[in-house]
Amino acid sequence: MPRRVVIILSSVFPLAAVLAAGAPVPARIEFNRDVRPILSDNCFYCHGPDASHRKAKLRLDVREVALAKEAIVPGKPADSELVIRFHSNDPEEVMPPPDSNKKLTARDKAVLERWIAQGAGYQLHWAYEPPAKPAIPADANAIDSLVARRLAEVGLKSSPEADRRTLIRRVTSDLTGLLPTPEEVDAFEKDRAPDAYARVVDRLLASPHYGERMAIGWLDVVRFADTIGYHSDNPRNVWPYRDWVIRSFNENKRFDRFTLEQIAGDLLPDANRETRIGSAFNRLLLTTEEGGAQPKDYEARMLADRVRAIGAGWLGQTTGCAQCHDHKFDPFTTRDFYALGAFFADVKEPVIGRREEGMVIAPPEQEEKLAALDREVAAKRAAVAALTPEFDAAEAEWVSAATAQPPTGLPRAVAAALKKDPDTRTARDQQVLRNHFRTKVATIGREELAALTAAEQERKTFADSLPHCLVTEAAPKKRAVRILPRGNFLDDTGEVVTAALPGYLPRPDFGGREPNRLDLARWLVSRENPLTARVVANRLWQQFFGGGLSRVAGDFGAQGEPPRNGALLDWLAGEFMDRGWDVKHLVRTIVLSATYRQTSVATPEQLAADPENREFGRQGRHRVEAELVRDRALQVAGLLSPRVGGPSVKPYQPDRYWENLNFPPRDYEMDRGEAQYRRGLYVWWQRTFLHPAMLAFDAPSREECAAERSRANIPQQALVLLNDPSYVEAARVFAARIVHEGGATADAQLHWAGKQALQRTPSASETKTVSALLEEHRRIYRADPAAAKALLATGDAPLPAGLATDGLAELAAWTHVARVLFNLHEFVTRD
């Protein structure tokens, strides 16, 4: 009886309880939007997809079971065991149980009750439904009309367009990672043609720096790094893959092809050098060279690593949990996990130990030379082979003579082999004798052998001087893959599985044939896969607004977040596929929208109603990525190298930062000259010791796939921008430009500097603040030339020639001003 009373009370006063707990309970409950998040977070752990952990044989993720067990009685919340249990005061009865540390809010309970009262309708999980591209009126911009529709629903308004300076600063940074030059800003401010903005966008999309900008996010997703990750964290050859990613974006390689080349670049019917470089994707995982590592252990780790990568990069599914048990919240089973891993069981690689050098990456002109050397080696080898009968006869003669009467002074192994009875000689013994005979005894073929050795050596020397890249090569025999019970690699009792696609998603029938990596890749970018296009579109949106339509970019499962504007995400996904996975088209569509062009300055009303900008009634504001912080300072200083691609580079780094690396111990040898001033994305990515300036600005270590970066605001960032020699050097080089190019007066110079660094002229009060600072430092350095020299000695870049004492003081003082500009919130912010 007491149970009943509680229920009646809560259904009489639901709204009061609801309002206390948060957003109002919608009049019409939608399962995916309103109910699934509550059930998933509070109930699925014991009453969800994981069969081994399921309690009372009840699952609430399948309607038939929930109804059969009377947990849910449609239309009758008061009779539903689910409702009775969550209202219970009995600690033995109440759900969720107290020791689960889960608790339903009053709003959660009201939602569930109303849902059951309305018939307890289920929906397929939103992300497993094929994207339904909504129809858009012919003259409307799809993005803008779908955002407007949603804003109207929640009673918000969109924002006016950003001013022109902000707009070009934003779109240049978003598309190339760079700042616009003052000339570009001026030109855009003056260009009043209706297509002025579209022309800027098209110029940026055609820039070689577009690919660099786009690569950053993808390199996080695939955990691209220059080192192996575990233990000794030694280098490996993969940078050509980074350049392949940049090239792919610049050439606007369609995303489906981009996918095929990475997962199966070696298996494609038209496989070539380029697609093989793409297949380095399969080699980007963590590996170990630790002594005492057990092959089975690392085979299991590597399989899991690859499954997580497919989950993170394409499916937006957190597959990792299924290594040990069926997923708690999503229908991804342990079998799905190992069957997905089995696609990669053909990748030829050492499980433990040093990676191979990889494929030689010869630029086209070198490729011909390499091919010529290959032909040369083949010819010499043929010449030697032609002598085989003669060799064999002479060898047999010598061996039999030497067995009868061994010559003196033979190497130990040769003597030992000769001592044996000819019938008991092993293959190894025979090889030893053959080598000895051919290289030391034989008089025939000397010339041919020498020529072969020389040709081989020449080829090797040349090949070694070329870049290499780890790529995927399929082994003729796949490793056997077993389901590991509880993920335990010592347990051999699990069933052997072959490659298969996850059972809960629509998939093709391979007619009994075991599918391979190419099949997997084709399925990932097939129309029937409901996830990939959404996941990619969401990440793109995140890049251009600072947050995705679903804010949990890495999890499109039950524990992720259904997008508030699902229609928009579906439209983007649908458009992406309809246009043949054309990335530039999608990017262009987004940045041309009025939604993208809105101001990022929020009104107090907007901040109150939508503090996190979930409805996109304005643009986002955020500190730019670690790589771009560096690019901005170097660019404004005029130091930034515009070169695209090449080996990773080593900028200044604190001494002894690598002192705790070992096997072998390593000295950090920083680069000199142009390589010191490359863009942030080329910085050497040492997984266990990422460059401290990159780490301070939230660059991920890339040990695991990351669909998003956190954006912390921590004191280490201030220390980097104030004191890291890269930034101090950039400040003094910028200062020299200010002094020489900025004009005749301090005010003019300051205005010039503002245009360079912030793309605007400083206000009167800013000018006053900075002028006072400049004056203070001038006074100090005029009195202390040694201090000026010391500051200006930071970094390798040369000082302007012929500076007298006054000039040094002036330059040092302006270095402080330049440094102040680099440290401004505005400088590191994309608004």
Place this chain on the structure above:
Amino acid sequence: MMPFPFSPHTRRAFLGKVTQGVGAVAFASLLGRTTARAASAASARGVVWPLPLPQKAKRVIWLTMAGGPSQFETFDPKPKLAAMHGEPMPESLTRGQQLAQLQGQKLVCHAPQFPFAKFGKNQTEISTLLPHLGGVIDDICLIRSMTTDAINHDPAHMFMNTGAQIAGRPSMGAWVNYGLGSESENLPGFVVMVTTGPGRSPQPIATRQWSSGFLPSRFQGVQLHSRGDAVHYLSNPGQTTRAQQGADVRAITELNREHDAWVHDPEIATRIAQYEMAFQMQASVPELMDLRGEDARTLALYGCTPGDGSFAANCLLARRLVERGVRFIQLYHRDWDHHSLLREELPLRCKETDQAAAALITDLKQRGMLDETLVVWTGEFGRTPMSQDNKGTAGRDHHNKSMSMWLAGGGVKGGIVHGATDELGYAAVEDVCTVHDLHATMLHQLGIRHDAFTVKFQGLDAKLTGVEGANVIEKILA
């Protein structure tokens, strides 16, 4: 000190702020549906508030003996193993179990290499290589039945520090600061120091070991260095004076303020606070690192020379950090990985650490701080009772079925031995403890229920103590 245009509410700047990404999501989801105001109050003291349990320890000093010290030469006497020296290890113990470098080798019993002696009121037997720890044994809770999951260094370190063998999880120091907040206004809440100095070829230690993982990066461990800048980029460039640096930071702040008046970006106030914190750190960190103010008796107690980067100096710095309210301090001493040269090298490691570790306990106790400070001494795994002979003179291989470690202070019973291994020391058999149990116990002493201390990550309520379950080691609590 420079006059500063900072308002009082920008204090506690090290707490910083995260606006995007997993961190923000994790943070928000932990707080559930509380209001923004409650969230900001919580961030000043940590997300676990009020504490569900009495707080016995306020801080942790974790002494990591990296490489995996042998328990047979330190804390776990095994006369039976000595008696069976040179005989095959019983296959009943080893069949089907993991091996590291002994894969495919003959498994032979290897006697403890150094005598043990009895110490303290309970006549606890520990190695004669550790006389100073013997002297404070009545303050120490020795656990002889610890086990771990991993037997390679890198995964074992990850497991000990983060409770998981997969990269990307927060280190325990990050968890503790996330839960409790920092009490220090001008130092990070999680500080890491690694002994510098000569060594053979110690195991590498990755920054991952003190990463904040999926928690906001303000909770990450900050490494203090004994040479060069104690914190990266702490020194001003060239001969820039503190006054000049202050002038620059003041100008940055004024310009940021003015910008904020145009764009109303709440992130700017946080940025201003971070610059204040950075500027404060430029003074507070050198002051912290400067041991010249310590009296000769204290220096002698630890046996250190200021600024030498030794384990002893780091132990003394740990005490100074504790005094300044730093929540979690982790010291690494490397080169305990004795696959070979056990007899030659292990005594050297003992000598480098014994006196200082004991001094830390004595010093904290003298100053009345041991009660509130949990000190933990442990490697990442134990070593085999079998010898390893394939790398030169005899040593021992990695081992995860038995290891010894100890705790002191922080509401843990002193003078006791908890748990035991079988008579050959192959496996823990009595009161077997796991790394998750150790983490659960540490959190318990800090006032946190480990099973309720969760952050949503990849859909799961992620815990320091993992998904398999963990038990507070009740028997060792005072």
